[in-house]
Amino acid sequence: MRPSLVVGLMSGTSADGVTAALVRLxxxxxxVLRHKTYPYSPGLQSRVLNAPELKAAELSRLNMELGEAFAQAALKLAGRSPVRLIGSHGQTVWHGPDKDPPNTLQLAEPCVIAERTGADVIADFRPRDIAAGGQGAPLMPAFDEFLFAQGPLRAAQNIGGIANVSMVGRGKLWSAFDTGPGNTLMDLAVRLATNGRQEMDRDGRLAERGKPDERKLSELLQLPYFRQKPPKSLDKSLFSEEFLRRYFGTISRSRLPDVLATLCLLTARSIADSYRRFSPRGLIIQEVVVSGGGALNPALMQHLAQELEAPLVRSEKYGIPVMAKEAACFAWLAWRARARQANNCPRATGSRGPRILGKIVLGDR
Incomplete structure (x- = not known):
């Protein structure tokens, strides 16, 4: 496969904006040559977060709006660089791999991205995996296998809105799945308690002030998803506003630190529990490589260090900035697809075999 400059684009469950990464492969x-997150306007973010409730006409409009936002992010990041290929995950607004029939929906029209940039665009990676009997997610494990298969057993732990892990090394990927909530419940609790005036618990400061509710944690860790064997994947619909109201009631500003302390520890403990339940038998994880926004939360990282036996490092150790890894993954997925090489991971998603994921829109360059 010839060397390429590729832009990867994605937006996660927090819907805070488009993360773009310029990647040489x-x-x-x-x-990763450079990367940046371009925030959504408050109105666009609100429409994305409310997308499951929108009617068809509103979803169609949102798809085109997001296409423009993704295109502008690619143009701004690429600058004068000769980019001829873009990989776009789009914005997931629904993921239902266990529904009948299994289904998933990502918005951000790739035709708009191709028209504005002139580059070939490969997008919408999940549906092909679902069509092949898989979960459609997580998509990161194929990239993790590319990065880390030739080395000791590592847990490549990404903590975005949802947290996912790839257990990889000693020549192959052993297992991969969504471990549970990442930042999504913490971010949502902050938005609810502040009526949308704050988006997150920056640096975990509020969580550090609070006291976790161990009884509540024990109850939450008994939820069926945490015991379900891989392959498995999550949508934020499971860990939603309804979830918070059911288990925490009305979240006031005065209660927020204790709620955040509990949710922060839930993320860390659900990750650690998943390693104990689902790690390869007879093998010991030598290192945990953390990426995603959760890697920037000192309170969460401290909990992980206490809960896990293996040492923690951030993905920068291997040349991948923590906030760029997911976007870099979609650049890599597109690069593989253009070369007509499989870019899914059946061991992670449960699909029937290797597949080339993504829909191709040709540019005019």
Whole structure:
């Protein structure tokens, strides 16, 4: 496969904006040249978060709006760089792999991205995996296998809105799945308690002031998803506003630190529990490589260090900035698809075999 400059685009469950990464790919080399998150306007973010309630006409409009936002992010990041390929995850507004029939929906019209940028665009990666009997997610494990298969057993732990892990090394990927909530419940609790005036618990400061409710934690860790064997994947609909109201009631500003302390520990403990339940038998994880926004939360990282036996490092150790890894993954998925090489991970999603994921829209360059 020839060396390429590729832009990867994605937006996660927090819907805070489009993260773009400019990536140089060649052989087994991945180099992130630069990356940036371009925030959504408050109105666009609100429409994304409310997308499951929108009617068809509103969803159609939102799809085109997001296409424009993704296109602008690609143009701004690429600058004068000769980018001829873009990989776009889009914005997930619904993920139902266990529904009948299994289904998923990502918005951000790739035709708009191709028209504005002139580049070929490969997007909408999940549906092909679902069509092949898989969960459609997580998509990161194929990238993790590319990065880390040739080394000791590691847990590549991404903590975005949803947290996912790839247990990889000693020549292959052993297991991969969504471990549970990442930042989504903490972010949602902050928005509810502040009536939308704050988006997150920056640096985990409020969680550090609070006291976790151990009884509540024990109750939550008994939820069926945490005991379900892989392959498995999550949508934020499970860990939603309804979830918070059911288990925590009305979240006031005065209660917020204790709620955040509990939710922060829930993320850490559900990750650690998943390792104990689902790690390869007879093998010991030598290192946990953390990426995603959760890696920037000192309170969460401290809990993880206490809950896990293996040492924690951030993905920068391997040349991938923590906030760029997911976008870099979609650049890599597109690069593989253009070369007509499989880019899914059946061991992670449960699909029937190797597949080339993504829909191609040709540009005019």
């Amino acid at each position: 060649s052989g087994r080399s991945v180099s």
